[in-house]
Amino acid sequence: MRVLCPNFEREDALETILDVPIPEDMFTSMGNSVHIRWQNMSTWMRAQTSDKWSSPVIANRYNELTFLLYIVGSPxxxxxxxxxxxxxxxxxxxxxxxxxxxxxxxxxxxxxxxxxxxxxxxxxxxxxxxxxxxxxxxxxxxxxVQSREETGGFVLWHKNPNLWCLELLVSGCKVISGSNGKISWRQSSNQLRPISKGPPRPLxxxxxxxxxxxxxxxxxxxxxxxxxxxxxxxxxxxxxxxxxxxxxxxxxxxxxxxxxxxxxxxxxxxxxxxxxxxxxxxxxxxxxxxxxxxxxxxxxxxxxxxxxxxxxxxxxxxxxxxxxxxxxxxxxxxxxxxxxxxxxEVHFNVWGLTNDFFKPPSELTKYETT
Known part of the structure; x- marks a missing residue:
């Protein structure tokens, strides 16, 4: 798993920590050399803007990936x-x-x-x-099942059955899902699907x-x-x-x-x-x-x-x-x-992991109950 991304603009700068580690298979498919692969990864990370989804072909591709991540990756x-x-x-x-x-x-x-x-x-x-x-x-x-495989990685934080957060990245599509003990939610990076919410549920x-x-x-x-x-x-x-x-x-x-x-x-x-x-x-x-x-x-x-x-x-x-x-x-x-x-990797008792870490997106704050 690749965890750090080099800084190509300044050689003496610190490397960037990826939100979600990248599997080796996903990394090697991005180019013929390490330098090109990281440049492609950096370009992809900078391109997560709403205008990227204007193309119907790209939108359909990411809608399909989001469907996979909802049904299989984060049910x-x-x-x-x-x-x-x-x-x-x-x-x-x-x-x-x-x-x-x-x-x-x-x-x-x-x-x-x-x-x-x-x-x-x-x-x-x-x-x-x-x-x-x-x-x-x-x-x-x-x-x-089709032979083509979509490759990705995930990071899962967990405090009890109703306090958890999952970040899941597959083939350039990212889904964030979580629960703060009052509501649960899911949202995708392409923003074509509305944020879904409901009662707290286990992953x-x-x-x-x-x-x-x-x-x-x-x-x-x-x-x-x-x-x-x-x-x-x-x-x-x-x-x-x-x-x-x-x-x-x-x-x-x-x-x-x-x-x-x-x-x-x-x-x-x-x-x-x-x-x-x-x-x-x-x-x-x-x-x-x-x-x-x-x-x-x-x-x-x-x-x-x-x-x-x-x-x-x-x-x-x-x-x-x-x-x-x-x-x-x-x-x-x-x-x-x-x-x-x-x-x-599995790590227990991560220092500083408070309940505030599991807050929902700001758009859903008004739906929280006391």
């Missing part, structure tokens, strides 16, 4: 996770719920134990990813092995529905349906979430979460009043667990997303996406 979950440090009884529930709590206890031990987790006050993660996508196609026919990427404590607290509410072999690992399956109150809190005049279900696959051998799935169905209100259904199914295979200051953090994985669109006024369409991700 949110329509629920709230409450941190729970109380003693966890497994006796006062049904067999399925008690079994789930026991599996979560084994998971918490496998990722380092409660003492190690309690020592973590905040987190900063730096990573890289590659995203590829198919076009929309009709019916249930199988279509290979799905946390539950891909970066935030074990939130993962444990989430699945404490689940039930065990059986077993399945995942990548030659025998796993317990925990299932959680998002409550109706959480779904209603996310609804908007433009859309309604009908259901959202989550599954976690925990290895019987290691106790670790090795796969995370979720499925969401929502209806979008069209201009003529007809509803169009969007069904999104996402699954993440989680790999390469390593200890960082006593906490077992997943450092790589692959996420697959399938979107179905259908309705009375819409033909059945299907689209598939794939993301390969890798964590390069």
């Amino acid at each position: 949110l979950l329509p629920l709230q996770i409450q941190l729970d440090n109380r003693a966890r009884s497994i006796r006062s529930s049904s067999i399925e719920a008690s079994t789930a709590k026991y599996i979560v206890q084994q998971y918490m031990a496998a990722i380092g134990g409660q003492q190690a987790l309690n020592a973590v006050r905040n987190l900063c993660a730096i990573g890289q990813l590659k995203i590829s996508a198919s076009d929309f196609h009709q019916g249930d026919e199988t279509v290979d 799905r990427r946390f539950l891909q092995g970066l935030d074990p404590r939130s993962t444990g607290d989430l699945f404490l509410q689940a039930v065990c529905i059986g077993e399945k072999v995942i990548n030659e690992e025998e796993c317990f399956i925990l299932k959680l349906d998002t409550s109706q109150s959480d779904l209603e809190a996310q609804n908007d005049p433009r859309f309604e979430i009908i259901h959202h279900t989550i599954w976690g696959y925990f290895s019987q051998r290691s106790g670790l979460l090795v796969k995370f799935e979720d499925s969401r169905l929502l209806t979008v209100n069209s201009e003529n009043g007809d509803g169009i259904f969007w069904e999104t199914s996402t699954e993440s295979v989680i790999e390469d667990y390593r200890y960082v200051e006593g906490v077992n953090i997943a450092h790589s994985g692959k996420t697959s997303v399938t979107i179905f669109r259908y309705g009375e006024q819409s033909s059945n369409h299907k689209r598939q996406f794939e993301e390969k991700w890798m964590i390069d």
Whole structure:
């Protein structure tokens, strides 16, 4: 990952720290020499102005990239996770719920134990990813995801499930997403999409092995529905349906979430979460009043667990997303996406990371509630 950009105007000047580190693959594709690559990068950074988006070709390209980053790179979950440090009884529930709590206890031990987790006050993660996508196609026919991959990197700051900030840069398109505990938001660098806002929600990427404590607290509410072999690992399956109150809190005049279900696959051998799935169905209100259904199914295979200051953090994985669109006024369409991700650095307890760091854009300040 490239973190610093040289100053080409003054050789004795300090190098510039990039907001989002650049993966080596993205860097090498920008020219034939190091000097040309950094000049192209510098030119791109200076060109982030509104007149750049006047060309329809460029606008369509960046709209597509923004769509990828919203759907695959920075999806949110329509629920709230409450941190729970109380003693966890497994006796006062049904067999399925008690079994789930026991599996979560084994998971918490496998990722380092409660003492190690309690020592973590905040987190900063730096990573890289590659995203590829198919076009929309009709019916249930199988279509290979396009071979072209969009390369990028991200920086994620995290203090608790509702205090976080993500900066994600892929192929020149940047998305900033965050939550300050009162509202969550997303905005893109091309400014062609309006800033979206809603109630505080967790970033799905946390539950891909970066935030074990939130993962444990989430699945404490689940039930065990059986077993399945995942990548030659025998796993317990925990299932959680998002409550109706959480779904209603996310609804908007433009859309309604009908259901959202989550599954976690925990290895019987290691106790670790090795796969995370979720499925969401929502209806979008069209201009003529007809509803169009969007069904999104996402699954993440989680790999390469390593200890960082006593906490077992997943450092790589692959996420697959399938979107179905259908309705009375819409033909059945299907689209598939794939993301390969890798964590390069994880730092705990970053000094000076206060709640002010997670403030929303000034345009949204008026929407904050007390």
